[in-house]
Amino acid sequence: MRLATWNVNSVRARVDRIVEFAVRESVDVLAMQEIKCTVAQFPFDAFAEAGYHVEAHGFSQWNGVAIASREPLTEVETSFPGMPGFANNVSGPDSPLEARALGATVGGVRVWSLYVPNGRALGDPHYFYKLDWLGALEQHVRQTLTETPDQALALVGDFNIAPTNADNGDPAVVEGFATHVSAPEREAYAALEAAGLSDVVRPLVPTGYTYWDYKRLRFPKNEGMRIDFILGSHSFADAVTGAAIHRNERKGEAPSDHVPVVVDLDLTGPDDDDRPMIF
């Protein structure tokens, strides 16, 4: 199975480009973030013509997540337990939920397409919302992997955190003055790893950014950030056979500011033929 995640920054503005990529790269499951439309506005037909089922979740022009898959998606959820909402600068369990999470099962893998809140600025209500949101996500991962430790679980998407200084090449994003690189955000990311997940791309693709700001020639100067990740439980990580960051998707006509991140999985499990026969 080939699984990809991509913050597409409006699915309607570049649907042809997205579907062409999925077909060209033989992507089986494509998790998307920032679809920037309602479910009613989603261009399902273009995906269906290319052989993809789609589950989409979006309320408005803001946020929105989706998963396209060649095989049908089951057990679809539009939030994880405890996920806080946000409206009118108030976050918490009583605020309306935003369209930032979509969970579905395919090929035995539980996939979450996630668009972690941006945070806007250090100290902004949205920043505390981001930290609360990540804390609830960690709790969900912890609970899932306590109940079913061998579940192939993947959290994929735009985490809006550069976990190390090497993941930030944008000179405007300065530690101590900007979101994405603050200690609490990095601690929230580390807590996901402590809960039993690992970045399955980094061992195979140690360097490279996944996002470049549209402004100030960030892409030609390669002043980007690595903020889009595929985090997997041990069963998922053990099945990974390859990974890629498709930097070329930042080029050309009307690109997203993010590029796709892809992993290949061998989910057939241990080969019985390799084991000694015991009578």
Place this chain on the structure above:
DNA sequence: ATGACTAAGCCACTTAGA
């Protein structure tokens, strides 16, 4: 000068992204 991209909607300005 801290600005100068992009997308969507109450569409010619505002909000949001990061």
